[in-house]
Amino acid sequence: MELRHLQHFVAVAEDQHFTRAAERLMVSQSGLSASVRALEKELGTPLFVRTTRRVTLTGAGRALLTEAERILAQVRAAHEAVAAVQGVLRGTLALGTEQCIAGVDVAGLLAAFRRRHPDVEIRLRQAGSGALTEEVAAGRLDLAFAYRTRGDIDQLRSVALTGEPAIVLCHPGHPLAAAAAVAVEELGGEVFVDFHPDWGPRRTTDAAFAAADVRRTVALEVNDVHSLLDLVGENLGVAVVPRHFRHKRPSLTALPLKGTDETVYRTVALLPPPESMSPAARALMALLETDGG
CATH class of the missing domain: 1.10.10.10 (Winged helix-like DNA-binding domain superfamily/Winged helix DNA-binding domain)
Structure with missing residues (x-):
């Protein structure tokens, strides 16, 4: 063969x-x-x-x-490892990431990587955490920045990046907007805007509501952050999202979500086994650990 x-x-x-x-x-x-x-x-x-x-x-x-x-x-x-031993990092860095991932400035990290390793071709794929996990496991991606839930199977190595609590985003005119905080149990009858089920924030939110035994129905499903914010901004539904999303649309009301753990959304770097990790991926992780993204 x-x-x-x-x-x-x-x-x-x-x-x-x-x-x-x-x-x-x-x-x-x-x-x-x-x-x-x-x-x-x-x-x-x-x-x-x-x-x-x-x-x-x-x-x-x-x-x-x-x-x-x-x-x-x-x-x-193997080819890239030989080149690295010879003192030159070449080849390809295939990186996957979710949109608006917390804990790493992807654009800034890749810019710093290119300055240090100009001979490496950078390829970036944006997708949901489920798909990214499969692609790293299959070798199509060198590594990925993704969200993980507690129920995820540890088929890959992971390096923790950050964790943050959930918030509820709603229109300032929504009845919930007057509250100081919202309990999970108070959201059962709401219309929700959320991401595709493959996305990490959606999977994490679903798991949090299931743990609280509160049923919710996602009526408006999107595949990008800005569409989610636009729909909430038109008062078409509420969204449960990672806390840093509130900075993307200050006109929306952001409420702490009671009844969940303080750290709900966990972002990680998903890595293949050490023997399968490319020199370019090792260099990127070393840069992330040195510069903090």
Whole structure:
């Protein structure tokens, strides 16, 4: 099994199209098809279901994809480790993060990293904590800044960044706005604005309400912080969010949430096993620990 066969297979799996994958890899479509066929012949099973519009993975293909991504990540890490020993940090830093993550200034951290390591290509992916966890575990990301709940399975190493309590954001004209603080039990009948269930703050808030045995329904679901603040600003619902969100829209009323632990939202750096950690990821974490992000 050759590495280029695995690289070609992963590219087709990602693009779900031979032509697009060939263009991205800058190889001929016939050569790419032959490479995939050679891999299928060696494994003795089809890896793709081919149609005129796109290709999809078979069961065997899905199983191979996970292992192929890990193998390619390890090969990349090996090349980068050799370069690091030679005194030059090269390669790629693939970082994932949630929006508006607490505990680290992502833009400032990456700017400082680029100044120190200009030969490293930086790739940034923004997604929910659930997806980021999967991508670090699969080797598609070197590390990620994410939220964790107490119920998360420790499939990855984590380094604590910060923790903060929950607040309730509402319109100044909302009946809750006159209160000094709000108990979880008082929110059962409210209309909620919140993020997609894959997002860390949503998962953390859901867990906090479940622990208090209070049912809530998210009527307005968004995928970015500004949309959440806009909807609350139009008095279409209330939101339970990390405390630092209040600084993003001072016109909204922010109330402490009683009935939850002081530290509800925990932000961490999610890391692969030490032997799989790339030199670039090690350098970024060292910079974070030195400069505090």
